Amino acid sequence: MTMTPARPLSRRSVLKISLASAAVAPVLSAGPALAGGVRSPLAPRAGAPVPAGPILKPLPLEEFVVHGTNAEMRWGSVRAREALTSQADLFVRNHTRTPVIEATTYALRVHGDGLARPRGEGEALSFRLADLKRLPRTTITATHECTGNGRRFFEVQQGTPASGTPWGLGAVGAVRWEGVLLRDLLARVGIRRDAVSVMATGLDDPFVSGGVDYGRVRRPFDIEKALDDALLAWGANGEPLLPDHGFPLRLVLPGWVGIASIKWLGSLEVSTTEQTSPWNTKWYRMTGGDHPADAPPLTLNPVRSAFELDWDAVLPAARTITLTGRSWSGAAPIVRVEVSIDGGATWRAADLRDKPRRGAGHGAGHGAGHGRTRDLSWTRWSYQWRRPAVGAHELLARARDAAGRTQPLVAAYNDGGYLFDAVVRHPVTVV
Template sequence: MYAAATIVKPLPPELFRSHGASAEMRWDAMAGQGYHTPTDRFFVRNHTFTPAIDAATWQLAIHGDGVRCPTAYTYDQLRAMPARTLDVAIECAGNGRRFYGSQQGEPAPGTQWGLGAIGVARWRGVPLRYLLEQAGVRAAALDVLPRGLDAPFEHYGHVRRPLPVGKAMDDVLVAYEMNGRPLPPDHGFPVRLVVPGWAGIASIKWLGDIEAATRELFTPWNTEFYPEITVNPIKSALELGWNAAIPLGRPQLLRGRSWSGRGRIVKVEVSFDGGRRWRTAEHHGRHLVSAWLPWHIGWVPRQLGEQVILARATDETGATQPPKTPQHPFGYHFDAVVRHPLRVVHG
């Protein structure tokens, strides 16, 4: 099962920045794309490497003292069940980690993601609630524990992270399709969890079994690696290359996307003068709670040389991106306004 490449799909440098076992989407690769992140440029976060799994022999087991009727389903059985389709963002908890160092002077350990460890896809699958109900979930159930089938990570075993049963019974999807096609190997084939709004570590790939328990569950992925990490914060990104060259005096239509795990984005503001003045961006597309809001703003650069663009968003809870994020020991949840550099050049 584990004889596979670290990442299976091509990683052309114009689409990705390589981070060893993981790959970050370049934001300029989203320019001109639709609402969803194309699968060929969706970021990849692996703890080890992408496994090769045979759907013909694969099964998903639902078990534990939190259900009355433990059972297992084949791939075909799962695909025959009542399905739901959701547009959901999946984002690594470490997205933006490098800005702790480069922008705030407080480097954090771990993969030095820019803002490209995020993607929105159209996922189709079976609601986890349905599977738990079919297994006779008990009123006393507290946690569910999905476990991946990728190779064990160091001495910690298979990647697994508990979910409270309330979240599991809400909007979580056991997905087998991504953007209208079966899941690719790098993104969880044959089946993965999709947990709207939560850090990507909750959306376990290559799902093998789900334990339902009447007690609180603990693994290294909710104690040692991602303690107290659940809902993703608010962020914004420009569909523009880092240090991009922009011609002087020519009208530009700058585009970007903003998102929050807490709720839909209600306002995006952009500054071209270091944050002294802010202009409200126009937006289009859908206001999806679990996905992102595309936006755009016009600008005519009037001064040659290096400049910085700032974009900040506000979500429906009233949360707005701050100028600085409190330091996190693992570099998680960077939500400050990112200073995006560019160069204004003679056209």
């Protein structure tokens, strides 16, 4: 992840701000509220488009595999020379459908007993997009990935089917997010010394499953992440967010599972107690298999690798075939990638096109100096396959990150099909 700028703001300095006064008034203008102090952010202007389906952007079949309310990027459509994933090409993970939100009526609501002056939901502070854009801007480049990426391989490769969307490896992309660090907003609002968690809630339709209404998608995260590199993003790759990717504002928790980066962010509740939701208790935890009943909610994404090839790709015979791919990790930069062209019998090092920066790693670090650079984007690599024999082959790629994590040959089973990190056996045919 590259982040510019990294402002020297630690939790201690935030707490110092919050303790300077018993009641801290917001320095930003608060938007007008409806009855009860609650803004209506879902008021489209006259003539605005209405969602016609769960996903609004075009989904050409040569670029996407559509899974109902979700859409997966095809690796064969990835352009090897482009490091970032355009929003047009980025996967879509929706629990319900993409909402249409008018930016001019949108406001982010902040409340909770963890604020320097505790506020209930009915008296939440309300910040317009223009208010947030007056704060120092930060750009973070990071790999963004669905927690269930690779789920189908639990069945097709390991013979242990798991429930959920049967993603291949295309529920991932690298994005340069633009926005404001959450810690910068919290520094101005003020938080209590004993604040421990933040609940992020989206503005999409309530999620109903099996006749149960679970409410809007929401998930808490710890205050340490909030004061580290959590980002309130309004842009991606130099452009405003598309509706399918969270317009007008979304949360981005770099390195963490995709569900944690709530789209269409409506509110943040800062609390002095640990918060819970179905998205960190019922789902997005490791359950089943050999996992204990009290397994914690998922946070960091694992190490993964993928070839820039269609599944069952047909390759023309040649003296040398250049294979390209990408590897990524939620914890640290990739430092080594190995490729096997004989089904795993032998391994050879791939050439890394994106070298890890010195000192790169997960998290901003409290008190980080101005201009500190970190990298949690994926690493592009290539491998020269010399004298490939005509016929069927299995290609394998495995990576190691700077934290010492390496892809295993078998992923630990869980009944939610999360975090499949095993080496994927990619079939191709040389003709």
